[in-house]
Amino acid sequence: MKASAPGKVILFGEHAVVYGRHAVVTAINLRCYAEALKSSTFRIESPIATTSLDFEKHPYVSYAIKRFMEVKPIDGVKIKIESEIPIASGLGSSAAVTVAVLKALDAEFDAGLSDEELFELARKVELDVQGRGSGTDPFVSTYGGAWLIPERKPLDLGEFRMLIVNSGEESITSEMVAKVARLRDELGDVVERIFDVIDTISLKAFAGEGEISRLMAVNQCMLKAIGVSTKRIDEIVEELEGLGIAAKITGAGGGGSVVGVGSDEALQRAAKLFSGIIVEPEREGARVED
Amino acid sequence: MKASAPGKVILFGEHAVVYGRHAVVTAINLRCYAEALKSSTFRIESPIATTSLDFEKHPYVSYAIKRFMEVKPIDGVKIKIESEIPIASGLGSSAAVTVAVLKALDAEFDAGLSDEELFELARKVELDVQGRGSGTDPFVSTYGGAWLIPERKPLDLGEFRMLIVNSGEESITSEMVAKVARLRDELGDVVERIFDVIDTISLKAFAGEGEISRLMAVNQCMLKAIGVSTKRIDEIVEELEGLGIAAKITGAGGGGSVVGVGSDEALQRAAKLFSGIIVEPEREGARVED
Numbered sequence: 211m212k213a214s215a216p217g218k219v220i221l222f223g224e225h226a227v228v229y230g231r232h233a234v235v236t237a238i239n240l241r242c243y244a245e246a247l248k249s250s251t252f253r254i255e256s257p258i259a260t261t262s263l264d265f266e267k268h269p270y271v272s273y274a275i276k277r278f279m280e281v282k283p284i285d286g287v288k289i290k291i292e293s294e295i296p297i298a299s300g301l302g303s304s305a306a307v308t309v310a311v312l313k314a315l316d317a318e319f320d321a322g323l324s325d326e327e328l329f330e331l332a333r334k335v336e337l338d339v340q341g342r343g344s345g346t347d348p349f350v351s352t353y354g355g356a357w358l359i360p361e362r363k364p365l366d367l368g369e370f371r372m373l374i375v376n377s378g379e380e381s382i383t384s385e386m387v388a389k390v391a392r393l394r395d396e397l398g399d400v401v402e403r404i405f406d407v408i409d410t411i412s413l414k415a416f417a418g419e420g421e422i423s424r425l426m427a428v429n430q431c432m433l434k435a436i437g438v439s440t441k442r443i444d445e446i447v448e449e450l451e452g453l454g455i456a457a458k459i460t461g462a463g464g465g466g467s468v469v470g471v472g473s474d475e476a477l478q479r480a481a482k483l484f485s486g487i488i489v490e491p492e493r494e495g496a497r498v499e500d
Numbered sequence: 501m502k503a504s505a506p507g508k509v510i511l512f513g514e515h516a517v518v519y520g521r522h523a524v525v526t527a528i529n530l531r532c533y534a535e536a537l538k539s540s541t542f543r544i545e546s547p548i549a550t551t552s553l554d555f556e557k558h559p560y561v562s563y564a565i566k567r568f569m570e571v572k573p574i575d576g577v578k579i580k581i582e583s584e585i586p587i588a589s590g591l592g593s594s595a596a597v598t599v600a601v602l603k604a605l606d607a608e609f610d611a612g613l614s615d616e617e618l619f620e621l622a623r624k625v626e627l628d629v630q631g632r633g634s635g636t637d638p639f640v641s642t643y644g645g646a647w648l649i650p651e652r653k654p655l656d657l658g659e660f661r662m663l664i665v666n667s668g669e670e671s672i673t674s675e676m677v678a679k680v681a682r683l684r685d686e687l688g689d690v691v692e693r694i695f696d697v698i699d700t701i702s703l704k705a706f707a708g709e710g711e712i713s714r715l716m717a718v719n720q721c722m723l724k725a726i727g728v729s730t731k732r733i734d735e736i737v738e739e740l741e742g743l744g745i746a747a748k749i750t751g752a753g754g755g756g757s758v759v760g761v762g763s764d765e766a767l768q769r770a771a772k773l774f775s776g777i778i779v780e781p782e783r784e785g786a787r788v789e790d
Contacts, residue, residue, distance in 0.1 A: 397710050399700045400718060407693040407725075420687050428690060431725035435697075435718045441738070448734065 212499040213313035214241040216492045217295035218302035218350040219372065219460045219469050221422075222429050223412040225390050225436060227344070227359055229402075231409035234416060235346055236356035236367060237492040242293040242306035243499065244271075246314035249286040256291035270304050273338040274311040277331045282321040289314070296487075299376055300461025305347030308335045313496040328352050328496060354495030358416045365416050367491045373455060373470040373477045375486040377442050381466025386438050389464070393437055401436060408432050423456035423471050430458035438463030446484065453480045502789040503603035504531040506782045507585035508592035508640040509662065509750045509759050511712075512719050513702040515680050515726060517634070517649055519692070521699035524706060525636055526646035526657060527782040532583040532596035533789065534561075536604035539576040546581035560594050563628040564601040567621045572611040579604070586777075589666055590751020595637030598625045603786040618642050618786060644785030648706045655706050657781045662759050663745060663767045665776040667732050669755025676728050676752040683727055691726060698722050713746035713761050720748035728753030736774065743770045 216237040223233025252263045254271050263272045271289055278284075289311060295303040309332045316323040323331070332348035346359055356367045394401040411429050414420045430447055433439055439447075443459060450457040450470050455477065457470030470480065481488050506527040513523025542553045544561050553562045561579055568574070579601060585593040599622045606613040613621070622638035636649055646657045684691040701719050704710045720737055723729055729737075733749060740747040740760050745767065747760030760770065771778050 397704070397714065397718070400697060400704060400710070400715070403693065403697040403700050404718075407690060407697060410689045410693045414687070414690060420690070424683075424687065425690070428687070428694075428725045431721045434724075435721035444738065448731070 211314055211317035212243060212245040213310050213317055213496060214243045214499055215306045215309035215313060215351045215496040216241050216354055216494070217306045218347060219374070219489070220300070221356075221460070221469065222415050222425065223359065223408055224459070224461060224463070225387070225433070225438065226405040226408035226412075228387060228390075229405050231405045232412035232416070233346075233359040234356065234365070234412045235350055235359055237350050237354040237495065238301070238372070238489040239492040240294040240301065240487070240489055242291065242295055242303060242310045244307065244310035244314040245290040246311070246318040247288040248318060249288040251286040253288045254291070255289065257293070269339045270308045270335060271311050273335040274308050274331070275315065277334050277338070278312055278315045278321070281323070281327075281331070282319050284319055287315065287318070296376060298380070300381055300466040301374065302347040302351055304339070305332060305336065305351040308332045309348060309351040309496045313498065317498045325352055325495070350495075352495050354493050356491055358412065363416070369490070370422070370471060371474060371477055372489050373450075373457070373472070373480055373486045374460070374489055375446055375450070375457070375468045375470065375480070375484040377440065377446060377465050377468060379440060379442055379465025381462050381464050383462040386462040386464045390436050390438065404432050404435055426456040426458045426469075426471060427451075433459050433463055440465060443468060450480055450484075453483075455480055501604055501607035502533060502535040503600050503607055503786060504533045504789055505596045505599035505603060505641045505786040506531050506644055506784070507596045508637060509664070509779070510590070511646075511750070511759065512705050512715065513649065513698055514749070514751055514753070515677070515723070515728065516695040516698035516702075518677060518680070519684075519695050521695045522702035522706070523636075523649040524646065524655070524702050525640055525649055527640050527644040527785065528591070528662070528779040529782040530584040530591065530777070530779055532581065532585055532593060532600045534597065534600035534604040535580040536601070536608040537578040538574075538608060539578040541576040543578045544581070545579065547583070559629045560598045560625060561601050563625040564598050564621070565605065567624050567628070568602060568605045568611070571613070571617075571621070572609050574609055577605065577608070586666060588670065590671055590756040591664065592637040592641055594629070595622060595626065595641040598622045599638060599641040599786045603788065607788045615642055615785070640785075642785050644783050646781055648702065653706070659780070660712070660761060661764060661767055661778050661780055662761055663740070663747070663770055663776045663778055664750070665736055665740070665747070665758045665760065665770070665774040667730065667736060667755050667758060669730055669732055671752050671754050671756025673752040676754045679754070680726050680728065694722050694725055716746040716748045716759075716761060717741075723749050723753055730755060733758060740770055740774075743773075745770055
């Protein structure tokens with residue numbers, strides 16, 4: 211059986227959420243697809259490699275199979291992965307592949323997992339691989355939709371499109387989190403008050419108040435203030451602004467992706483210029499395909 | 501008699517101070533010089549024009565003479581102005597010319613004004629010309645030194661140099677204050693929390709905590725967030741950053757001046773590249789020149 215799960219973007223609140231503030235995150239209409247076929251051996255086929263259970267090359271898929279087997283023992287399975295979500299770009303590709311594989315296994319082996327059980331397994335896989343994690347990505351990938359974090363209150367973003375541009379620089383979450391922690395040690399209250407600004411932005415977006423574009427531009431200034439923007443990202447954000455698009459880092463920063471909003475025309479022009487992808491909020495979470 | 505008074509830079513807190521938050525301002529070693537000579541007529545000579553009392557062409561000097569005459573009636577005076585302070589650049593040239601003229605009048609006509617009386621007259625002139633004003637510029641120009649505003653607590657900034665770069669764009673304070681007010685109407689709490697960040701920066705600088713350069717960079721992000729930076733200022737700030745200088749708008753923004761701090765070598769290099777001026781905090785306020 212084939213299943214899929216969506217990626218996500220953080221619209222507001224990255225980093226601040228680490229310090230107890232609110233964030234807004236939404237599933238996007240880029241999906242990871244996983245096909246599971248009963249087999250007497252284990253085989254994982256993906257654009258990265260073809261392996262057996264392999265906790266190095268396919269950590270998320272392998273741990274997903276391992277965690278699934280705690281619920282329903284199996285002798286083997288053939289997994290095939292195809293993904294629309296760029297890897298390591300802050301778009302939740304790891305959680306999406308995990309959730310898609312679990313959903314496919316659930317369907318193929320009739321395990322009857324509820325969404326909650328699916329999420330809990332995906333959450334465990336996140337911890338298996340990363341050692342830590344907020345659980346937000348597996349949550350959003352499982353349930354779809356947009357959410358206020360950490361309460362996980364759903365929100366309706368309505369219809370809009372977002373441009374995703376890759377900075378071409380690698381974003382290493384742990385390094386950026388450590389960098390912000392150092393700045394907080396140095397500047398204390400100043401950084402806490404910046405988190406408060408970000409918190410207010412997330413709550414305002416959740417309440418449907420204030421233009422998303424304006425809130426994004428302000429949030430980006432806050433991310434720059436805490437040192438997680440880069441010269442390249444500043445350039446991208448400024449050039450997008452010149453095209454009528456408000457943009458910000460999405461994810462940990464120091465590289466990675468930028469998310470922007472603006473008119474359809476502006477987004478399409480910018481998508482060409484920056485080899486970007488246009489995405490939309492996605493209501494549907496993990497699902498079985500046909 | 502000849503007298504002089506210093507200009508100023510706002511190191512931290514512009515705009516936030518309008519909403520009750522703290523700012524840090526310092527007198528700088530650029531002065532406006534005014535010579536007053538008893539005469540039977542009124543004559544004002546400056547780089548702008550040579551006039552009689554003229555509330556259009558020489559509003560600050562003319563109102564300064566008018567206010568002085570309320571304290572000590574005179575039949576006429578010849579005033580000659582020379583200034584090191586660039587005009588309309590957010591460096592307090594208006595207050596400096598006002599205070600310098602009042603101090604020169606005081607000396608020439610033996611009015612025996614105390615600093616407090618001098619400041620009060622300069623404060624009235626600010627209101628005469630601008631209709632409104634916080635009194636900060638006349639205060640700093642009268643007393644010299646660095647101050648936490650609005651309490652007017654003195655602080656010792658120690659020795660350091662600042663680079664002043666003119667953006668080449670005009671800064672119109674009233675327009676920028678109105679722009680921030682509109683954003684505050686739109687985003688409410690978000691803008692209030694940004695003011696809180698700026699407030700914390702000013703208090704931290706006052707307490708001598710945190711590197712000035714770091715605080716400046718963060719303050720600039722906040723000013724950008726409230727919409728008072730410009731593309732040109734962003735460029736200047738970024739290029740200065742590349743030269744090892746942390747910089748921010750000083751004054752209302754939308755143009756005007758940028759103030760930056762860094763190593764002497766970096767400042768000198770940047771001063772050449774940007775036709776900037778290097779200034780220092782100035783302890784001495786209004787004074788009679790031998």
